[in-house]
Amino acid sequence: MTIRHLKIFLAVAEYKTMSAAAEKLYISQPTVSQAIRELEEHYHGLLFERLGKKLYLTEMGKILLTRSRDLVQEFQRLDDSMVEQGKKMMLRLGSTLTVGTCLTPEIILHLEEKFPGIEVRSYVSNTQEIEEKLLKSELDAAVVEGEVQSPDLVVLPIVEDMLVLVCGQEHAFYTEKMLLKEALYYQKFAMREPGSGTRQLFEEYRKVHQIPIEISWEANCPRTLINAVLYNKALSVMSFRLLKHEIRHDKIRIFLEQNKEWNRKFKLVYHRNKYLTPVIRELEMYLHQCKKMELSVKYGWIR
Amino acid sequence: MTIRHLKIFLAVAEYKTMSAAAEKLYISQPTVSQAIRELEEHYHGLLFERLGKKLYLTEMGKILLTRSRDLVQEFQRLDDSMVEQGKKMMLRLGSTLTVGTCLTPEIILHLEEKFPGIEVRSYVSNTQEIEEKLLKSELDAAVVEGEVQSPDLVVLPIVEDMLVLVCGQEHAFYTEKMLLKEALYYQKFAMREPGSGTRQLFEEYRKVHQIPIEISWEANCPRTLINAVLYNKALSVMSFRLLKHEIRHDKIRIFLEQNKEWNRKFKLVYHRNKYLTPVIRELEMYLHQCKKMELSVKYGWIR
């Protein structure tokens, strides 16, 4: 027995004659007749009494009528809503903290504009957790700044990024145009926690150039670090992309590392077996378009 | 889209692989694969992500899972309960030969009138086979004239019946009003086969009263016996109920046994665990109504 039989039965019950039901259903009358007969044979009982040319529901028919109404309706609603659902695009997007702060918001805005009705879910965490979720297919794609380990993930280093040194108005560096590495010695820094991509890159730089500093702030929130710079005369090193959004009218000054040692890339990551939906392809296109980004504020250099 | 698709989908979601689902559903694996694909095409969206050989439910799949579970279950319950309902409108009725000949036809007519659309299946055989089929639940109920052995069967002796002696126009008894037992000595009888209830009762009577006779006809068909009486001057002993239908305008005469030694009862029989459907209850009611039956022809007595 199928939903089809019930639909036909309901139509017959509603329109009182098989001919009318057939017309409403856009099928032939004998087909309706046969469907009803199949139901009756399957249930071993008549659903309609045929007296003359009128049909009367039997007791069995009445029972079936009330119960199948809800069932068929519910089936139809499920079907409709799933078709609706299919039309909706969805993206479960992962990002690491820096990316999630400075890039993900505009990514989502762009996708929402490109695909009206899309549902984007954003998950921000460290690279390792992002990786795991990609492998478990709990995320469709992610944009990260750290290094990805799993060979089952496709990594596309698309977006250029760069760390900058940042200081506040009250800091001695504020008026400088050029700093030597030695100027950083024993300065107070506000830095991301160990394990973050930003911190790792900076630590590598310090190690290579043997630069002793003092980490007086540690936080995983960029805004916290910027506040430390603004109000506590700390220095910090972070992505210039973070500053575009965070500084607004705040009085800060930034310095670029002259040898591009602070350059890095944000990577688009997804499972190598991932079916690339239009949404994901659009995401990649958009990231290419974000590749370069000009610095809209004045800056100095570190040499 | 059909319930079938949802059932397959549910199995795959439950067993995590299409192969396992196919096995559980007793269908081939490609069939499962195809059904899932049809669903996905119909909804314009993936239900499972295929990463390697593992399947992961997509968001769409999760939605479909929760909603289709209830739906399919409800569908199944409706179907089952309707089939149940159908059984209640069906009666598999057994009867022994005498009953099947004279009583069952009117029983069926009555039930069909009372329950339009009912399906009555009639099975006529000897008491022993009827018993076996009742015990195997191949019959819902039966009406028999013989003795029932099994303690698992409920026996309700409802309908009064009586054997009568019957002779034809050319027989010497035809003009008699009263016969003595001795008159039966060495008469030619047409009788039912040994083992029939009628024959057993008559043999018991003969044994008690030491009546020697000659069995010159033996048949299991009442009409055959009556013909022997009509055309071959045989005597016979059978239920008076048989004669009501069989004699019509035939010239016969019947004699009742004065001491009611030929009285017996038809019994309604069913399994003691049988659920008494409306149909069976109506059957019992109807039999009560058949309890007594007046003899519409003239008759004599045996003393």
Add this chain to the structure above:
DNA sequence: CTTGGTTACGTTACCCGTAAAAATT
């Protein structure tokens, strides 16, 4: 004579299985 249901029959489409290929572990 019209309307509505059933029966009969042929066509189409779908369901499903087997076999083979592709992909992943």
Add this chain to the structure above:
DNA sequence: AATTTTTACGGGTAACGTAACCAAG
């Protein structure tokens, strides 16, 4: 190499329409 999904193809049957028939107003 083994397991699982996908693809390809063919046979059987279920769905459906047409036509003819039947029954009731």
